[in-house]
Amino acid sequence: MTLVDAQAPIAPREAISLSEPRDFIELLKPRVMSLVILTAVTGLVVAPVHMHPMLAAISILAIAIGAGAAGALNMWYDADIDAMMTRTARRPVPTGRVTGETALAFGLALSLLSVCLLGLASNWFAAGFLAFTIFFYAVIYTIGLKRFTPQNIVIGGAAGAFPPMVGYAAATGGLSVESTILFLIIFLWTPPHFWALALFKLRDYGSAGVPMLPNVAGERATRIQIFAYSLVLAPIGVAPFLFGYAGPAYGVVSTLLGLNFLRHAFVVLKMADGDEKMIPAKKLFGFSILYLFGLFAMLLVDAAITMTIGG
Amino acid sequence: MIVEREDRIRLTESEKRAQRNRSIAIGVVLVALVVIFYLVTVAKMAS
Numbered sequence: 001m002t003l004v005d006a007q008a009p010i011a012p013r014e015a016i017s018l019s020e021p022r023d024f025i026e027l028l029k030p031r032v033m034s035l036v037i038l039t040a041v042t043g044l045v046v047a048p049v050h051m052h053p054m055l056a057a058i059s060i061l062a063i064a065i066g067a068g069a070a071g072a073l074n075m076w077y078d079a080d081i082d083a084m085m086t087r088t089a090r091r092p093v094p095t096g097r098v099t100g101e102t103a104l105a106f107g108l109a110l111s112l113l114s115v116c117l118l119g120l121a122s123n124w125f126a127a128g129f130l131a132f133t134i135f136f137y138a139v140i141y142t143i144g145l146k147r148f149t150p151q152n153i154v155i156g157g158a159a160g161a162f163p164p165m166v167g168y169a170a171a172t173g174g175l176s177v178e179s180t181i182l183f184l185i186i187f188l189w190t191p192p193h194f195w196a197l198a199l200f201k202l203r204d205y206g207s208a209g210v211p212m213l214p215n216v217a218g219e220r221a222t223r224i225q226i227f228a229y230s231l232v233l234a235p236i237g238v239a240p241f242l243f244g245y246a247g248p249a250y251g252v253v254s255t256l257l258g259l260n261f262l263r264h265a266f267v268v269l270k271m272a273d274g275d276e277k278m279i280p281a282k283k284l285f286g287f288s289i290l291y292l293f294g295l296f297a298m299l300l301v302d303a304a305i306t307m308t309i310g311g
Numbered sequence: 312m313i314v315e316r317e318d319r320i321r322l323t324e325s326e327k328r329a330q331r332n333r334s335i336a337i338g339v340v341l342v343a344l345v346v347i348f349y350l351v352t353v354a355k356m357a358s
Binding site for chain 2: 017020058113117121
């Protein structure tokens with residue numbers, strides 16, 4: 001009950017938010033976050049310096065929150081084009097479940113929190129690197145590249161490739177050849193992964209005005225680019241074994257996964273022009289996720305075996 | 312004339328439920344943050 005002037009005009013009823021906690025979790029892009037956690041943990045585990053387990057776990061949490069923050073900022077800025085694509089139209093901002101302002105505030109608050117938390121739990125070099133990663137994804141990729149160049153995925157892919165380097169930096173306070181190879185694996189994996197998606201979501205990206213490679217250069221050029229990147233990716237995937245910081249089990253698994261990736265990419269290369277179903281592209285997209293999870297999970301298993309044998 | 316009357320905005324059941332769920336989530340996150348910062352402090356002092 002409140003005392004009010006009975007003669008005062010009744011203001012129009014303001015919209016009360018119907019957003020649920022799960023909408024905010026969706027803003028964090030949980031599936032991307034799970035990949036970031038896996039790759040950051042791998043970067044941290046392959047580092048020659050061992051962190052306090054509690055500080056290591058909190059550092060990984062901070063990196064995951066940072067990735068989620070970047071996802072929220074991306075959803076805030078891209079709400080207009082997300083609304084035009086079937087894959088993204090049900091996201092919280094385009095559906096109105098979360099307002100753009102709320103998504104922006106949420107992303108900025110989580111960015112600040114994640115960077116401070118990582119700085120306190122590990123070191124400020126890693127925290128600065130995480131801040132740069134969020135900036136790279138939200139500003140350089142989302143705002144600067146995505147709508148203006150078909151190379152958006154190539155350059156923007158660096159943002160998704162930084163987490164293992166951040167994990168490594170959290171443990172060591174610096175960078176190395178090992179962490180750079182982990183970066184290169186994700187960096188070279190990103191274009192064939194997203195171009196395979198863009199091939200069978202061609203119309204979606206086209207109607208939203210996003211200049212993905214198939215819309216700009218055509219399907220044939222995209223299929224050639226996918227195969228070219230796969231040719232470079234396959235040997236880089238084996239590099240942790242060749243450089244001696246992963247064992248023979250990783251060497252065998254990464255070689256088999258790489259050959260299978262190349263096989264999928266070759267089938268895409270040979271796909272007929274104007275193929276409506278795009279089944280090879282869908283298969284490559286699905287396998288590419290398995291490939292990256294497989295490589296990093298195997299690196300973790302390998303590190304665990306090494307630690308067990310080494311006592 | 313000043314009279315006592317009910318608030319003009321009445322939340323619907325779904326609005327009340329959403330608001331309650333958000334409040335609980337914020338509470339859980341705040342408690343989790345307190346625990347996390349406590350654990351960082353303890354681990355830093357121990358290492």
